Amino acid sequence: MKRRGFTLVEILIVVVILGILASIVVPQFSRATNDAKQQATVSQLVKLRHALSVYYFRNNSTFPSVTAGNGTWGQLLGDGYFKEPPSNVHVGGVNANVITIGTAPDSASTTSYGWIFNPATGDVWAASFDATDKPLP
Numbered sequence: 001m002k003r004r005g006f007t008l009v010e011i012l013i014v015v016v017i018l019g020i021l022a023s024i025v026v027p028q029f030s031r032a033t034n035d036a037k038q039q040a041t042v043s044q045l046v047k048l049r050h051a052l053s054v055y056y057f058r059n060n061s062t063f064p065s066v067t068a069g070n071g072t073w074g075q076l077l078g079d080g081y082f083k084e085p086p087s088n089v090h091v092g093g094v095n096a097n098v099i100t101i102g103t104a105p106d107s108a109s110t111t112s113y114g115w116i117f118n119p120a121t122g123d124v125w126a127a128s129f130d131a132t133d134k135p136l137p
Helices: 008-058
Strands: 098-101 115-118 123-126
Touching: 008 123
Parallel strands: 098 115
Antiparallel strands: 115 123
């Protein structure tokens, strides 16, 4: 009488092949997630820069009163430019909406704030991104 089934060696070979395939595919998904976070942050940055530009031209060449803090974009929120504070999902966590006042983009990666705003020039940068809007390592 012949038994129909798989031997232990055949099962182990299939498991090893599946493990190899998983080790190839899983990093692709994590890289795609990271790329999506970067693109979402750049999209928020473009919208933020556009809103600041529109505000500047509508308000006699003045920028909104933005203060350092959690989503404190001043008149950009109060006058309807944004319904909610923009979020830097690349930084993520509780500091994704936090604004710091500065004069240049980051030179090193950080997670202690999400945005950098220069009230004198109206420039805004995403935290952990360089001057060309590329993420810092």
